[in-house]
Amino acid sequence: MNPLGPGDPLRLGPYRLVGVLGAGGMGQVYFGHDSQGRAAAIKVLLPQLAHDQHLVQRFLREAEAARAVVSKGVARVLAAQTEGGRPWIASEFLAGPTLDQAVQAYGPFAEPALRALAASLADTLHDIHATGLIHRDLKPSNIVLTSRGPRIIDFGIARPEHGLTLTTTGQTPVTPGYGAPEQVLGQRVGTAADVFSLGAVLVYAASGRQAYEGAHVAAVQYEVVHGQPSLGHIPEHLRVLIGPCLAKDPAHRPLPPQIRTAFAPPRGAERIWRQGPMAADIQHREAEAKTQTTLPGTVVPAAPSRRRLLVGLAAGAAVLAAGGGTTAWLMGNGKEDDGADKNALKTRTEPVVLWGPLKVADVLSPPPLPVGGVVVVGMPDEGIAAYDAGSGKQRWAKPEFNAQQGFLALPGGLILASSHGQPFGLDPSTGTERWSDYAGWETLIAMDDESLYVHYGEEIRCYNLATRKQRWIVPSPVRANIEAIAHGAVAGKRLALHSATGDAAVLDTRTGKKVWARNDLALLSTTPAIHKDLVLLGNDTLKAVRLSDGKEVWSISMQGLLNKNRWSPATVSGAFVYAIDGNILHCRRVSDGAKVWTHELKFRTSSEVGPLVHGRFVYARALEDPALGVAAVRKDTGERAWFHPQEWPIHFMSAEGDRLFLLTAEDLTALSVPA
Structure with missing residues (x-):
């Protein structure tokens, strides 16, 4: 306060x-x-x-x-x-902790406490629905635990049951992992949507893990619609009670009074709020x-x-x-409030919204690509489209293209994108197809001044950018998961790979020959970063290994309080590496990992996407209520610069000149940031 x-x-x-x-x-x-x-x-x-x-x-x-x-x-x-x-x-x-704060501090709820929580929340939902309202955003951070029991808060997006869904211009469906499939799809919702959210809340309370997880927000939303909830950490007799709440079909979900009866708490279970x-x-x-x-x-x-x-x-x-x-x-720096801090707030320069949010993107779109005066994103359902970077007006659209296979800017200013497995070079200003020569790919990995590197099936392929001819094909030295994703970075004559299974390898870019491979660097995949003879990887530790032989040079364990399971991917700028450890943004020397500065973020961010470094600032995404938006930290000192709020979580950010482009599940926004 x-x-x-x-x-x-x-x-x-x-x-x-x-x-x-x-x-x-x-x-x-x-x-x-x-x-x-x-x-x-x-x-x-x-x-x-x-x-x-x-x-x-x-x-x-x-x-x-x-x-x-x-x-x-x-x-x-x-x-x-x-x-x-x-x-x-x-x-x-x-005056009490929110449910997510309580689980983080004291662990998952024991069965009596879980039953008391479920019964109380079911009663409250019944009361809400009895007035003709649907809450639409039930999640752990919207449940406060008091000495008299749990309380549901925040009716900011509540609507009458007969009201339309929240897919009007500038809005997206609720919190990823807690919104019902019909909300994710932009369909009309009823009271059953709150029941789905309650089921997801109970999974989190019982296990400390979300019912639906993924490498990024779009992947979580995909799992909500098409996947199955993760209930393996919950006892079977509780699993059969929670599972029906998460049914894909709203008609198959129980009513709140039925949930209350099914979770009838034992005598004295409500003492958890008082003892x-x-x-x-x-x-x-x-x-x-x-x-x-x-x-x-x-x-x-x-x-x-x-x-x-x-x-x-x-x-x-x-x-x-x-x-x-x-x-x-x-958006603090870990220091106590004082007069100097208040004066700084009066004089700081804030970003300006140029345009947006525009509901133009697909939930699985790659990061926005600014190139040639436009910014390219994946269109809803299928295709790619370009919007004027200055005004936000659509310049062109290609509905037949596959955005999920990726797109990037080629030397000379063209955009490389794929349609039905066929790659094209597109003019960024008009979308005109200039050529089509490469063989197909499944995932774009990396590009340098001479070559393009792609992942195709169980192969890594290299193409010459000038001639658009294949240079080499080699079996992938890293195992791929079911999504066949390999992340990569290239520098000098080395291509570093890191797969979704945690394997890492380095190839010679001239021949595709394997220089080294390891399967013990991390449990999950992150995008590698290269600086001179070092490859930097984030995960359970932030570590640097030699590009030449894969031997570890330095590593740093987790220190932050949030997102305790992993570091974010590293971002290298000059001789420094920037990465987020839970709620701590780090700037460290690449050569030895020595700390230059740290900045304590007062919000939960993402471990799937690293910080964006552009100009004088390092940008971090705030992804969980009550903080949603982007924070700017000064690159040289680690001091806070400004915080720009967003109504929905940001999936990706990209920057060009003085413009910062923010992509949520469906919305694209352009900011003009301080120089």
Whole structure:
């Protein structure tokens, strides 16, 4: 929580404001209390947005949805001002950890606690549905655990049951892995969508793992629609209760009262909220909140530290997260708040949205490719399309092309892409097909000034860029998984490969001859990075091995608090390597791995895609509520520069000049970033 600033109100309705819990694209969330000392989280629409009727209506719709639900299982709306002045909503302040925080801190729930959780959430969903609403975004971070049981929060995208789905312009379907298949596909949804989300939540609570996993967000969404949930870590007698909630067909999912009956908790199971380590955590947070409201009308004399408030008051910011759920205080550098930090916030330069979000992309699209004044993405369902980098207007489309096989910019400015296994060189400005000569491929691996390297079946193939003739074919030295994916990087006369099975190898680019191969470097595949005679790989450790013989030069174990299972892929820029270890962004010397600086990210990011380094900044993606967006950190010092909120998680980023292109599941956005 930060102290009130010069422009912040001191009072809203009956509430005396104490501090700022968070800020985002639409509004600000304050911590306050009434004359009786009752705490509240008050969300206020930013004054400069009050003229935007669309945003005002969305803000009011959230208030109406939350007000309509009468249930002990939701955060109650205490008061609201929807007409005249600045609109605001006051909600019950919930002092407790969210479900994902609790699982991370104390591990998966034991069976009695899981049954108590399931029964309580089923009752709450029944109450929500009884009012004619569908929550549409039930997930662990939207469930706060209090001394009176779990509470469901955030009605920002709740809709009436007869309302349309969320696939209107600029919106995408809910949180990957928790949204139902019909939501992912953009179809009309009913109350059964919330039941699917409940099933996914219970899998996470019971095992500490998501029901649907994948190498990237698009892969997770694909598994939701076409795959089977991962239930292997859950006892069989609980598996048969959770499984039906995750049925692909909404008609085959049970109703909340049936779930409540099936999970009937044993006598005394609800004591989990009042006894034990997690209950002690809840009580500590409640005590911290009470200190802020002990004397009615008292203003806190000094801003509590971020560390204290993250422990004591974090759930309050989640109750009514501003805008799309992004809060400015999450983008920190691990230091305590002070006057200098507040002054820096006043003077920093922010990015500007050039255009978007445009609903133009496929959930399985490769990263956006900026080239020749356009940016290329995979179209929904099939094909590729190019959009003007300055205006966002579509320049051309190729519905017959296969985006999932990849596309890249060739020397000379053409785009290399594939149609029905046939490669083409396309003019970026018009999409005109200039030539078609190469044999087919399954995955583009890498390219240097002379050659193109592709993965085809169980082979690695090399083609000459000038003549477009095949140079060599060799059996793949790395095992491929069922998706036949091999990541690669090329430098000098060496091609480094890393497969989805964790195998690594280096080939001579002149002949395809294997220089060395290892199968013990990592458990999962990451894109390698090359610097001089070193190959850098992220996974359970960040390590550098020699390009010449595969021997390890240095390695660094995990240190961050989030994403504990692996490092992100490494990104090399000059003599430095940048990688994300859980919630820690590192800059290290490539030669020996020595630390140059580290930056503590106050959000969960991805271990599948490494940080983007461009110009003066290192960019990291914030992928989980209450932080969604992109963070910019200064490349030379590791200091925070700015945070740009997004309404939905970013899959990929790319940059050209002063433009940063952000790709979510379906949306493409262009930012103009500070020089």
